[in-house]
Amino acid sequence: MAKGGDVSIPLASVFSEFGGAIEFLFKAQPSDLDPNTKVGGVSEMLGLLLNHVALSGAAVAIGTAIAIPLGLYLGHHGKGEFAAINASNVGRAIPTLVLLTVFIAYIGVGFVPIMLALALLALPPVLTNTWVAARQVERETVDAARGMGMTDSQIIQRVELPLSLPTIFAGIRVAAVNVVATATIAPLGSVDSLGTPIISGNVYGADGRLGAAIAVSVLTLAVSGALAALQRAITPKGLKMGAEKPRRRFSPNLRRRETATP
Amino acid sequence: MKALKTPLAILAALLLALGLAACGKDEKKEKGGGAGSQQSSSGPPIEKVPGAESKPTITIGSKNFTEQYILGNIYASALKAAGFKVKTSLDLGSEVVAYKALKQGEISAYPEYTGTALTAFFKVPVLKVPKEPAPAFEQVKTRLAKQQITALPTTPFENTFRLALSKQKAQEIGNPKTTSELKGKTADLKISGFPECKKRVDCLLGVEKTYGLKFGGFVASEEKYDVIENGSADVIFGFTTDGELTTGKYVTVDDDKKLFPPYNVSLLMRNETFKEIGPEGQKVIENVQKPLTEKIMGELNSRVDLDKQEPEKVASDYLREAGFTK
Amino acid sequence: MTLAQVQIQKREGGTCEANNGFCPDWIADNLDRYVDPFLQHVFLTVTSVAIGFVIAFALALLAHRKRWLLPPLSASSQILYGIPSVALFLLLLPITGRGSVTGLIALVSYTLIFVFVNVTTGLDGVPKDSVDAARGMGLTERQLLWRVEVPLALPEIFAGLRIATTTTVGLAALAFFAGAGGLGEEITRDKGFQSNIAVAGGLAVLLALVLDLLILSVQRVMTPWRRAAM
Numbered sequence: 072m073a074k075g076g077d078v079s080i081p082l083a084s085v086f087s088e089f090g091g092a093i094e095f096l097f098k099a100q101p102s103d104l105d106p107n108t109k110v111g112g113v114s115e116m117l118g119l120l121l122n123h124v125a126l127s128g129a130a131v132a133i134g135t136a137i138a139i140p141l142g143l144y145l146g147h148h149g150k151g152e153f154a155a156i157n158a159s160n161v162g163r164a165i166p167t168l169v170l171l172t173v174f175i176a177y178i179g180v181g182f183v184p185i186m187l188a189l190a191l192l193a194l195p196p197v198l199t200n201t202w203v204a205a206r207q208v209e210r211e212t213v214d215a216a217r218g219m220g221m222t223d224s225q226i227i228q229r230v231e232l233p234l235s236l237p238t239i240f241a242g243i244r245v246a247a248v249n250v251v252a253t254a255t256i257a258p259l260g261s262v263d264s265l266g267t268p269i270i271s272g273n274v275y276g277a278d279g280r281l282g283a284a285i286a287v288s289v290l291t292l293a294v295s296g297a298l299a300a301l302q303r304a305i306t307p308k309g310l311k312m313g314a315e316k317p318r319r320r321f322s323p324n325l326r327r328r329e330t331a332t333p
Numbered sequence: 334m335k336a337l338k339t340p341l342a343i344l345a346a347l348l349l350a351l352g353l354a355a356c357g358k359d360e361k362k363e364k365g366g367g368a369g370s371q372q373s374s375s376g377p378p379i380e381k382v383p384g385a386e387s388k389p390t391i392t393i394g395s396k397n398f399t400e401q402y403i404l405g406n407i408y409a410s411a412l413k414a415a416g417f418k419v420k421t422s423l424d425l426g427s428e429v430v431a432y433k434a435l436k437q438g439e440i441s442a443y444p445e446y447t448g449t450a451l452t453a454f455f456k457v458p459v460l461k462v463p464k465e466p467a468p469a470f471e472q473v474k475t476r477l478a479k480q481q482i483t484a485l486p487t488t489p490f491e492n493t494f495r496l497a498l499s500k501q502k503a504q505e506i507g508n509p510k511t512t513s514e515l516k517g518k519t520a521d522l523k524i525s526g527f528p529e530c531k532k533r534v535d536c537l538l539g540v541e542k543t544y545g546l547k548f549g550g551f552v553a554s555e556e557k558y559d560v561i562e563n564g565s566a567d568v569i570f571g572f573t574t575d576g577e578l579t580t581g582k583y584v585t586v587d588d589d590k591k592l593f594p595p596y597n598v599s600l601l602m603r604n605e606t607f608k609e610i611g612p613e614g615q616k617v618i619e620n621v622q623k624p625l626t627e628k629i630m631g632e633l634n635s636r637v638d639l640d641k642q643e644p645e646k647v648a649s650d651y652l653r654e655a656g657f658t659k
Numbered sequence: 660m661t662l663a664q665v666q667i668q669k670r671e672g673g674t675c676e677a678n679n680g681f682c683p684d685w686i687a688d689n690l691d692r693y694v695d696p697f698l699q700h701v702f703l704t705v706t707s708v709a710i711g712f713v714i715a716f717a718l719a720l721l722a723h724r725k726r727w728l729l730p731p732l733s734a735s736s737q738i739l740y741g742i743p744s745v746a747l748f749l750l751l752l753p754i755t756g757r758g759s760v761t762g763l764i765a766l767v768s769y770t771l772i773f774v775f776v777n778v779t780t781g782l783d784g785v786p787k788d789s790v791d792a793a794r795g796m797g798l799t800e801r802q803l804l805w806r807v808e809v810p811l812a813l814p815e816i817f818a819g820l821r822i823a824t825t826t827t828v829g830l831a832a833l834a835f836f837a838g839a840g841g842l843g844e845e846i847t848r849d850k851g852f853q854s855n856i857a858v859a860g861g862l863a864v865l866l867a868l869v870l871d872l873l874i875l876s877v878q879r880v881m882t883p884w885r886r887a888a889m
Binding site: 084085088089160163164165166167168169172173175176177180248251252253255256259266269280281283284285287288291292294295296 | 679737738740741742743744745746747749750752753754822825826828829830831832833836843846847850851852853855856859860863864867868871
């Protein structure tokens, strides 16, 4: 460690802290609390990672499974505008910590309650986007389909859904990133995730906490990036976001503002 | 500015309510109720130690659970009443963090358990720690002296681990009185403890090895008795002074093989602080912890965990009720 | 000499709070413990949004003129958005230490994202005709910006401000990881206690809603020509 030189000492300690954190991720180390037991290392982190992904995946799946049909139905019939648009606003006003702890205090701990809380978190972005996208499908297209004899549900499935996919997917992306990020505090509800070394700080130590922070950031960024790439891949060429002509009743600003885009 | 009226009104109402609440603090009704008061030696009222204000500020730390918050506040308030300048740095973390803070001078003192000090700081194997409180304390004192840390005399109470179950569960498995009697009956039982318990020899690991018990699963939780209540676990690692144990809903089993070392509390203090507070300050500390029997500590813990009072208030109430302050 | 009397309560019954329920009496008695955390929370939110807004607005104005700045700035915000708040608080600890400052740094960073995106989008959304007309009338670039573009972009800018504010209230609930206090600290202190969650959580949600309404009202005042979308 360099003596003197005011800048180098703090810098060195910052580097060593991050170095220790990264080392924690790859090499199992003796726990602070009991030298005979090991914490950290690749296999434990992989286990936590798997749990984290499983928890997030289940939550997004359930949230989406409810939000898409609901959004399509309401959007097609032009109902529920207030609820659909403001679902995201209300969702934003509730801190994720509060959402989780309400479930913990009023429902219980464990995988199911926490997963349901996260599913509730995933719902608003997908619902809002689905609704707006369904509403934005051009009148002419819907009329043509009706003229061809399609029933309402057929129209929803074969016309509005495919045309809404890119916007819906954008919503799923937001939901997924939010859920993966929030799953970091799932251990508050006794569910293991990559956030476990952060919440159970005593066992894993400062290195564990910092290491987990790095791991969870990498995961969230990876998920965000992967979904963005996926979105670009599935968007049909003629339908890239912004190419749709908005319906008369909505100002262009509404669409940009109300659909959840990171 | 008509549009601003509604949100401003709500905000004003909110602030008003909070303001009233903050002012109404002193008018709280006294909690009557409850039988029995524990009579114990009344401490002499704390007197100001001459010259205390000129001494450097003392920082009292604590670990991060209820009993520690209460003890930290008791010591801090007592020293404050004696005229010293005191700061608190409670909720440091585990003993590892607290000990490091103590050694590095970030805090001047914190309360530690004799058994924990020996096993955690000096790596004495759990089964080699003296089983009696006095020799255990002597060892702690000697070893810490080498680190320029003074271990003050211990509290009367000991707070050790006790496996606890609900009354029904205990009945189901034949009302065991000791941990040995649990043998063979735990295969279907889930046991819960702090997350670090799973990996500690003075917790789950030790219990499994020493008593040959095999549990149906370990549930990591910061909550103790809640997990029994909501069915996530059947057995938990409770503390002898836990507030919940005073409710009569739970049954604890004896540590008949004496796995767990003694866990009396000793305020660990840096040598220079020990000198600063002088013999009068030392006497204050020793006096203020004398009434702390297992029953009274349990009562104080209950006030925080069951009555949901704040540790600071519980500590100052204790000092008043025990006659140390007015 | 009086004997010390430490009152030992009879606890066989099990009170409302011992069972972690929703207890109005307890809440009324203990409301004062939430005052400081609430004020800390307000401070964290308002300060970080104010600072973040100023910085993001300035950056967006800059990027509006110098278009080459847009991709890198947008990319950085995307990356920052992908870091969970808890992680950011912890990652800053070794660098900026524990305390409000670290909390503010993280919260300002998240505010930047929302405000920057919305200011940029708002300015871009100004109809080209208006810009041309203004130029035709002889307005300087500066006048164009402040008398035409910004006013027309206001709805979008306000939307970004509202999103940033409500989101920041939520993120500030986790600021205790950086040692910055706030309502989150009270929440996690006893997360299984329904009364605690109701009060601390309720206060946080209330704060978000009130601030949102406040900004909406200011928006209505400043843009009376547009019916602001709820």
